[in-house]
Amino acid sequence: MDYHGRTVVITGGTGSLGIAVVGALIAAGAACHVPYRTETEARTFPHRSHTQVILYPQIDLTDEDTVARLYQQIPDLWASIHLAGGFAPGRLAATGKSILASQLDMNLVTCYLCCRNAVMAMAAHSTGGRIVNVAARPALEWRTGAGMTAYAASKAAVAALTVALAEEAVKDDILVNAVAPSILDTPANRKAMPKADHAAWPKVEDVAQTILFLASPENKVTRGAIVPVYGRT
Ligand SMILES: NC(=O)c1ccc[n+]([C@@H]2O[C@H](COP(=O)([O-])OP(=O)(O)OC[C@H]3O[C@@H](n4cnc5c(N)ncnc54)[C@H](OP(=O)(O)O)[C@@H]3O)[C@@H](O)[C@H]2O)c1
Secondary structure, rough: OOOOOOOOEEEOOOHHHHHHHHHHHHOOEEEEEEEEOOOHHHHHOOHHHHOEEEEEEEEEEOOOOOOOOHOOOOOEEEEEEOOOOOOEEEEEHHOOHHHHHHHHHHHHHHHHHHHHHHHHHHHHHOOOEEEEEEOHHHHHHHHHOEEEEEEHHHHHHHHHHHHHHHHHHHHHHEEEEEEEOOOOEHHHHHHHOOOOOHHHHOEHHHHHHHHHHHHHOOOOOOOOEEEEOOOOO
């Protein structure tokens, strides 16, 4: 996949999956625009000094004006990859309105605002573009969301947003898709589940390759897909 001359936004780019996605995009020649919120995470971001990476500090992606200003700064946007999100486990009885609201904010609102601003930026320069969101396995297989109901609902909303927007945006040659990971092989998941079969978990580098294809000019026909990336789980 060739990204030379292509500008890409990667939200959550300093997180576990984000580091792999940004690394793969750098190797493919992209200019990577990476907003972030937390300084401690940015300090350990391995690509922070790379010449193809531009970092945007203090970006809370739940804030509508902040997201609008971010996209207004980025010229000739080709692709926008929305990895920002997070997980709050809990059965329904243990999950009150504040946790539901925070899951919707983190997973749906960040994605919605970035999709909206990306589509407007791409439509303005009329050369098409690509958007890739991140859902999760419970967004495709609702029964697997037992014990994580607020998370499952928020990621199912990301999946619905992806498919609906894909139909809206295709007229502007913008192809919108998502991936749906199971449990990713990340340091945080290994720490939380030390006895699990880590070898079966999808590797972030492999998921990054799926994302890169969906966001690339080589993807000419795929839209509205929620692609399972489950490894051997
Ligand atoms: N890890 C898994 O097993 C798994 C499975 C299925 C789906 N996913 C999804 O895959 C994506 C990446 O996961 P990951 O494991 O790489 O998670 P991660 O390491 O926690 O990275 C998530 C990133 O999103 C950022 N973020 C969250 N809310 C934000 C906000 N309001 N404004 C700006 N940035 C925000 C976080 O920044 P802060 O550090 O500032 O919070 C962090 O950089 C997430 O959407 C996650 O839900 C992950």
